[in-house]
Amino acid sequence: MSFVKLYDEGLVNAIGVSNFTLPHLRELLKQCPGTTPAVNQSLWSPYYHQNKMLMYCKQNDIVLQAYSSLGGNCCELLNDPVIKKIALSHGVSSAQVLLNWTLQQDIAVIPKSKQPKHIKENITLNFELCEAEMKALNHLEEGKGI
Ligand SMILES: NC(=O)c1ccc[n+]([C@@H]2O[C@H](COP(=O)([O-])OP(=O)(O)OC[C@H]3O[C@@H](n4cnc5c(N)ncnc54)[C@H](OP(=O)(O)O)[C@@H]3O)[C@@H](O)[C@H]2O)c1
Incomplete structure (x- = not known):
């Protein structure tokens, strides 16, 4: 039985998807109108x-939930010089900058940590990135690929 059928029959409250690109979401909403995924x-x-996918999610009340926002098992993001500089200016860590950059775009985020110190840090986000800092972070993608 498909999830759409389960949803239509009231057996599930909401449907979530993962790793859907803009074309995937468009196709889903076209094929199954009325069953917009919650996340x-x-x-x-x-x-x-x-x-563009984020914009589409916002227009269609789909919550975008970010994963690997700290770079997953790779330390490159946390050691990025631009991110480190912004972190230093706020007296916070690179991880905190990355989490705020995501939250300030109205995106939910699920950082993972096994260390109590990091978990505490990840929920202590008492600062705000300014527009110029947000822009600088947005442009880090260029030439990176992933
Ligand atoms: N839907 C999907 O396809 C998909 C794909 C990948 C992941 N996910 C889910 O997304 C969640 C998070 O993603 P993820 O684990 O790939 O990446 P992540 O949250 O970006 O990175 C986790 C890594 O960051 C470190 N870390 C966490 N907080 C830190 C801090 N404050 N300072 C320094 N390092 C810190 C962790 O080490 P420590 O443990 O040492 O703190 C861990 O090595 C997981 O629950 C995962 O299951 C979903």
């Missing part, structure tokens, strides 16, 4: 973001 979980970081 699309997607890779989202300054090195990789799909802005």
Whole structure:
């Protein structure tokens, strides 16, 4: 039985999708009108973001939920000189800058950590990135690919 059928029969409250690109979402809404997914979980970081997909999600009340926003198992993002400079100016960590950059775009984010110190840090976000900082982070994607 498909999830759409389960949803139509009231057996599930909401449907979530993962790694759907803009064409995937458009096709889903075309084929299954009335069953808009509640959430699309997607890779989202300054090195990789799909802005048109985000716009489409906002227009259609789909929550974009970011994963690997700290770079996953790769330390490149956390050590990026632009991110480190912004972090230093706010007296916060690179991880906190990355999380605020995501949240300030109205995107939900699910950072993962096994360390209590990092978990505490990841929920202590008492600062705001200015427009110029947001722009600088948005442009880090160029030439990175992922
Ligand atoms: N839907 C999908 O296709 C998909 C794909 C990938 C991942 N996900 C989910 O997304 C979630 C997070 O993604 P992820 O694990 O790939 O990436 P992530 O949250 O970007 O990165 C996790 C890494 O960041 C480190 N970290 C966390 N907080 C930190 C901090 N404050 N300072 C420094 N390092 C920090 C962690 O190490 P420590 O443990 O040492 O803190 C861990 O090595 C997971 O729950 C995963 O299951 C979903």
